[in-house]
Every structure is written in C-alpha cells, then in structure tokens.
Amino acid sequence: MKKRLHNPNLAKIHRSYTVEEVASLYVVYKGTVRAWIKAGLSTINDKRPMLILGRDLVAFHQARRTKNKQTCRPGEIYCVRCRAPKVPAGDMADCNFVNDKILNLVAICPDCDTIMNQRVSLAKLELIRRKMDISLPQALQHIVDSNQASVNSDLKQG
Numbered sequence: 001m002k003k004r005l006h007n008p009n010l011a012k013i014h015r016s017y018t019v020e021e022v023a024s025l026y027v028v029y030k031g032t033v034r035a036w037i038k039a040g041l042s043t044i045n046d047k048r049p050m051l052i053l054g055r056d057l058v059a060f061h062q063a064r065r066t067k068n069k070q071t072c073r074p075g076e077i078y079c080v081r082c083r084a085p086k087v088p089a090g091d092m093a094d095c096n097f098v099n100d101k102i103l104n105l106v107a108i109c110p111d112c113d114t115i116m117n118q119r120v121s122l123a124k125l126e127l128i129r130r131k132m133d134i135s136l137p138q139a140l141q142h143i144v145d146s147n148q149a150s151v152n153s154d155l156k157q158g
C-alpha cells in the first residue's frame with residue numbers, strides 16, 4: 001500500500017482546524033485525518049471538537065516527506081514535531097500488533113511530549129528491547145520469550 005504524500009503548505013500555520021476542516025483541506029476522508037492523529041499528528045487537546053494546529057499539520061506532512069531520509073538507530077523513534085529521531089522519554093515504549101510480523105511502538109518524545117510511533121518488525125524487536133523498555137502485549141510476550149529461549153538455549157543449558 002503506497003502512502004499518499006500531501007503538500008505540507010496547504011495548512012496555514014497560525015490557524016487551527018477541526019478534523020472536518022483538515023479533511024476538506026487535504027481532500028481526504030475524516031478517517032484518514034484520524035489515522036494521521038494516530039500516526040503522531042498532534043491535536044491541541046482531547047476536547048471536542050478536536051482541533052489541530054496548522055503548524056502541526058505542516059510539520060506532520062513535512063516529516064512524512066523527509067522521514068525516509070532520517071534514520072532512527074535502535075532505541076530511537078522519529079518525532080514528527082521535532083523532525084528528528086529521539087530516544088523516548090524514560091527509554092520506554094508501548095507496543096501493539098499491526099499484523100503478525102509488524103509491531104507499532106508508541107512512545108513519548110522527551111523534548112516536546114508528542115506521541116511518537118514507529119513500526120518495527122518482530123525480528124528487530126529484540127534488538128530494540130536492549131535499548132528501551134517496551135511493554136509487550138501478553139500474546140507477544142510469549143512469542144518473544146520463546147524466540148529468546150531458542151537464541152539463548154546454549155547459555156541456558158550451560
């Protein structure tokens with residue numbers, strides 16, 4: 001599935017927008033805007049109607065354009081607001097399944113408190129877990145532990 005990239009400059013930085021306004025501005029469904037919010041687009045607060053700052057919209061779409069050029073090392077997650085890879089606050093992240101091979105890490109940027117999201121493969125999770133404290137869903141705990149058991153079996157048998 002190919003991501004559509006939107007012109008970051010559509011939004012006026014000094015305005016705030018409702019989800020509906022963002023949807024009509026970028027000619028997308030409201031569900032798409034909610035997906036952006038889930039993917040790290042900041043909202044002003046949790047009150048309704050939800051408002052999004054123009055400058056956050058601009059930053060979010062600029063970040064999507066440049067995201068591929070920025071490489072996060074293990075232990076870092078890309079912050080859309082800072083536009084840089086960040087070590088999460090407290091070296092902590094939550095994670096949930098995207099599918100059986102891909103996970104989504106959710107953490108807080110230490111500099112701007114923005115929610116950061118990062119997709120990682122299950123295969124890479126172990127590497128990342130050495131760098132940060134990841135709260136695993138119950139089901140995954142089992143998978144990771146059994147993976148680890150096979151990797152470490154030599155050590156454990158000794």
Ligand SMILES: [Zn+2]
Binds near residue numbers: 079080086109110112
């Ligand atoms: Zn940040």
